[in-house]
Structures are given as C-alpha cells and as structure tokens.
Amino acid sequence: MTLRLLTAVAAIALASVGTAAPVLAPPQPLSTDLQRYVRIAPGRIALAHVRVIDGTGAPAAEDQTLLIDGARIAAVQPGSAPVPSGYQALDLTGATVMPGIVGMHNHLFYLQRPNIDASGASEDPLIVPQMSFSAPRLYLANGVTTMRTTGSVEPDTDLNLKREIDAGRLIGPHLDVTGPYLEGEGAFFIQAHTITSPEDARREVAYWAGQGVNSFKAYMHITRAELKAAIDEAHHHHLKVTGHLCSVTYPEAVALGIDNLEHGFFVNTQLDPGKQPDKCSDGAGDPTLLAMKPDSAEANALIKLLVDHHVAITSTLPVFEQGVPLHAPLQARQMNAMSPQAKESYLYLRNLTASGAGTKHGQEEAEKYKNDLGLERQFVAAGGLLIAGPDPTGNGGVIPGFGDQRELELLVEAGFSPVEAIRIGTLNGATYLGLADRIGSIAAGKNADLIVVRGNPAADIRDVEKVDIVFKDGVGFDSAKLLQSVKGHYGQY
Numbered sequence: 432m433t434l435r436l437l438t439a440v441a442a443i444a445l446a447s448v449g450t451a452a453p454v455l456a457p458p459q460p461l462s463t464d465l466q467r468y469v470r471i472a473p474g475r476i477a478l479a480h481v482r483v484i485d486g487t488g489a490p491a492a493e494d495q496t497l498l499i500d501g502a503r504i505a506a507v508q509p510g511s512a513p514v515p516s517g518y519q520a521l522d523l524t525g526a527t528v529m530p531g532i533v534g535m536h537n538h539l540f541y542l543q544r545p546n547i548d549a550s551g552a553s554e555d556p557l558i559v560p561q562m563s564f565s566a567p568r569l570y571l572a573n574g575v576t577t578m579r580t581t582g583s584v585e586p587d588t589d590l591n592l593k594r595e596i597d598a599g600r601l602i603g604p605h606l607d608v609t610g611p612y613l614e615g616e617g618a619f620f621i622q623a624h625t626i627t628s629p630e631d632a633r634r635e636v637a638y639w640a641g642q643g644v645n646s647f648k649a650y651m652h653i654t655r656a657e658l659k660a661a662i663d664e665a666h667h668h669h670l671k672v673t674g675h676l677c678s679v680t681y682p683e684a685v686a687l688g689i690d691n692l693e694h695g696f697f698v699n700t701q702l703d704p705g706k707q708p709d710k711c712s713d714g715a716g717d718p719t720l721l722a723m724k725p726d727s728a729e730a731n732a733l734i735k736l737l738v739d740h741h742v743a744i745t746s747t748l749p750v751f752e753q754g755v756p757l758h759a760p761l762q763a764r765q766m767n768a769m770s771p772q773a774k775e776s777y778l779y780l781r782n783l784t785a786s787g788a789g790t791k792h793g794q795e796e797a798e799k800y801k802n803d804l805g806l807e808r809q810f811v812a813a814g815g816l817l818i819a820g821p822d823p824t825g826n827g828g829v830i831p832g833f834g835d836q837r838e839l840e841l842l843v844e845a846g847f848s849p850v851e852a853i854r855i856g857t858l859n860g861a862t863y864l865g866l867a868d869r870i871g872s873i874a875a876g877k878n879a880d881l882i883v884v885r886g887n888p889a890a891d892i893r894d895v896e897k898v899d900i901v902f903k904d905g906v907g908f909d910s911a912k913l914l915q916s917v918k919g920h921y922g923q924y
C-alpha cells in the first residue's frame with residue numbers, strides 16, 4: 432500500500448515536471464472582486480443582428496446571430512432566425528463581432544531609459560520594469576484574448592501571472608509565456624542571462640521548459656552553435672523557437688531549424704557589408720533591408736526558403752512606424768493610459784524622430800519601412816504564414832493592446848484587405864500556436880473569445896479601435912472599465 436501510494440505521488444510529480452501549462456487553460460470562475468469588470472456574465476448569450484467577421488479572411492456576413500453557450504460558441508445563425516429559448520439576447524444592430532486578437536509579439540514590460548532628456552540622452556543601464564498590472568488589462572480591453580510574451584525579462588513573474596489569470600484571480604489574455612531572452616554577450620538591457628556556450632543554451636532552455644514556459648525567443652547576439660543547441664533542446668520539449676536575430680542571418684536561422692522570425696524583414700543581416708559570422712553587424716539589418724527590394728532575386732530566394740521550411744514571419748509594424756518621421760501621433764485614449772514619465776519620454780523621442788524629416792536618415796527609415804511592407808505582402812502571396820504583434824518597446828509610442836489594433840491598420844495600409852489583416856491578427860496566430868481548432872476564428876464549438884466593436888472594420892479598419900465588449904471564455908469584459916482601471920499607470924506598474 433505504502434509503495435503504491437509512493438508510486439502514485441511520484442507519477443504526479445513526474446507529470447508536473449517539464450510540462451508547460453497549456454496556453455488555453457480550462458476556464459475557471461472569475462474571483463468576486465474582479466466581477467466589477469464584467470459586463471456580460473457567462474451563460475447562454477445571443478449576440479443578435481450583428482455583423483460577423485469570422486477571422487478566416489471571408490467577407491463580413493451581415494445580420495447574423497451568434498450564440499454563446501458558456502465558454503464556447505454554440506452556433507452562428509441568420510439574424511432572421513428565432514433566438515432559441517433560454518438565451519439572453521443582446522441587440523447589436525450596427526456592431527461587428529470578430530475573433531479575439533492573437534497577439535504574437537506582445538510584451539509585458541516597459542522600456543525605461545533612466546534620466547532621459549529632450550536630446551534623447553539617458554543613463555545606463557537600460558531597465559525593463561514589469562507591467563504585470565497594466566499590460567494584461569490593456570491587452571484584454573483592446574481585444575487581445577491570446578498573446579505570446581515573445582521574450583521574458585522576468586519569466587517567473589510571467590509564469591505566476593499566467594497561473595493567476597488561468598485561476599480567475601487576475602484579468603488578462605490567455606498567455607503563451609516565452610522563456611528568457613536567449614542572448615549572448617551584448618544584451619541592451621541589464622536583466623538578461625548571458626548565454627556563454629551551446630551547453631549553456633541547452634541548459635537554459637531545459638531549465639525553463641521544466642518551469643513551464645510555452646516557447647522561446649533567441650536574440651541579437653546568440654551564435655549559430657548556441658542557437659542550434661537551443662532549438663534542438665526546445666524541440667525536444669515540443670516547444671517552438673522564434674528569434675529577433677542579428678548575429679545569425681535569416682537563411683542561417685532557417686538552416687538551423689528555427690520556427691519563426693520576428694520583425695518582418697527588418698532584422699535580417701545577410702546583405703550587411705562586413706557581416707562577420709556569429710557577430711551582430713553595425714547596421715543590424717538596415718543595409719540588407721535597404722538593398723532587398725520586393726521581387727528582387729534576393730527577395731525571391733529568401734521568401735522561397737522561408738516558405739519551403741514553414742518558417743513563420745511576425746509583422747511588428749507599429750514599432751517600426753515609430754522610426755518614420757511624422758508618423759501618426761498617439762491618440763488621447765492611448766496617452767491617457769500612460770504614466771506622466773512615460774508620456775514625457777515618448778514625446779522627447781517622438782520630437783527627435785520628427786526632426787529627421789527630410790534628412791538622409793529619415794528618408795532611409797521611410798525606404799526601409801516601404802521595402803518591408805512589400806516583402807511582407809510578397810511572403811503572404813507566396814504562401815508564407817504571416818503573424819502579427821505590435822512590440823511595445825522602442826520609443827515608448829507602442830502601447831499594449833492599442834498597438835495590436837494599430838498593427839491591423841498598418842497591415843491595411845500595406846495593401847492587405849481589412850478581412851485579410853484581421854485573419855493575420857487572429858487565425859494565423861492561432862495556426863502558428865497549433866490552436867486553430869480552438870481559437871482564432873468564429874465557428875461553432877470554438878472558444879467564445881470574441882470582440883464586439885461599434886462599427887464595421889471590414890469597411891474601415893480603424894473601427895477596430897471602437898471595442899465595446901471583449902469575451903474571453905464566454906465572459907464579457909467591459910472594455911471601458913478595464914481601461915479606466917489602468918489610467919495613468921502604463922510605464923509605472
């Protein structure tokens with residue numbers, strides 16, 4: 432008896448080691464003190480007479496009724512059909528329902544430059560404080576129901592946050608917690624472990640896989656041998672690896688077996704002059720992007736390589752838009768979310784970028800941005816899986832959640848139709864995560880992870896900004912109340 436009991440205990444312990452908590456945990460009731468953020472309690476809900484954008488890229492369907500039963504979508508039926516008995520009907524004439532956004536480059540930290548002044552100067556070290564209070568609420572309030580952290584600064588914090596959200600004790604999206612940045616010597620922020628060898632890379636990946644992270648991200652100064660070791664170890668744990676690379680070029684990373692590359696075509700260094708193997712070049716990809724025109728021989732070869740090897744590309748246009756002089760300013764609703772310090776820092780840096788208008792540097796920034804848009808379109812046309820996220824870092828002008836909406840708008844500016852852009856921001860991310868049967872589009876049986884927006888994003892993508900209710904696992908959160916609760920706190924905590 433004692434032996435059998437011990438065996439049972441050992442089996443439970445073994446099962447919990449090295450097993451990541453799934454991105455989509457079984458839904459738990461929300462704690463009582465968080466109920467104030469709920470507009471629609473879970474139950475049988477009919478979203479009546481609503482326009483449906485289903486996330487597959489199909490045209491919007493007018494006057495539909497979407498039935499939610501608990502945490503799942505029960506059915507989508509014509510608005511003229513009677514609402515089944517037992518359903519609470521909400522008349523949403525004029526509104527649109529679309530899948531929750533699957534944000535694939537969505538950090539949970541803020542980038543802090545100590546003592547920054549109007550010249551842009553600041554003191555070392557660069558610090559990235561956790562935004563474990565404001566960021567999850569900002570994401571969910573703006574329609575992000577699933578997100579990947581895409582490089583963690585405090586992986587334990589992010590894992591704890593995921594556990595608390597999954598248990599209903601905190602509010603936020605479903606989380607794919609990415610392990611710590613896999614970075615060699617030269618990290619630009621101080622809170623990173625420095626990988627010193629392939630063995631070290633393997634050890635780091637094995638340790639954090641054991642702690643329950645869902646994915647990994649390699650960074651700018653990793654060597655090919657270290658990246659290979661990290662990818663092999665992650666794949667051994669059935670976890671995927673993405674990279675914001677520099678020392679390793681895109682073709683090299685493809686050959687090593689990477690699953691995903693961040694930042695569109697902005698950080699490929701294969702054509703950078705003087706590029707040394709395993710070293711980040713001074714241009715960090717700028718010369719390559721300036722040289723690689725869409726439909727050029729180099730672009731065609733690279734895109735074929737990526738598509739043939741099923742390597743996904745993450746579009747992060749909002750963070751690069753910030754480098755283009757005279758880009759769109761932040762709106763008042765975004766500034767309202769920021770701490771006074773975060774606003775000041777953003778405005779200093781934005782003014783510096785604006786002063787680059789008409790200069791060679793400013794023109795090059797605009798040229799790179801244009802080339803990247805063309806390459807992202809070409810990648811999709813060739814059958815590549817383009818996924819999306821805002822990357823809230825840079826000059827502080829990319830805000831969680833708001834940035835995810837901006838990404839959809841910029842994809843439309845890049846030439847995608849609104850429903851194509853929405854697919855990139857929803858179903859494509861779910862497909863990459865292996866969760867397309869559960870989230871990312873609207874169909875019977877899928878999670879009730881949905882956004883209700885006032886207006887019609889299929890006609891004007893900017894209507895994705897008009898989020899009213901965000902359903903996660905069938906719980907309808909009040910977007911305005913969530914935003915109010917973090918007012919002035921992004922940049923602070």
Ligand SMILES: [Zn+2]
Nearest residue numbers: 536581822824
């Ligand atoms: Zn990032």
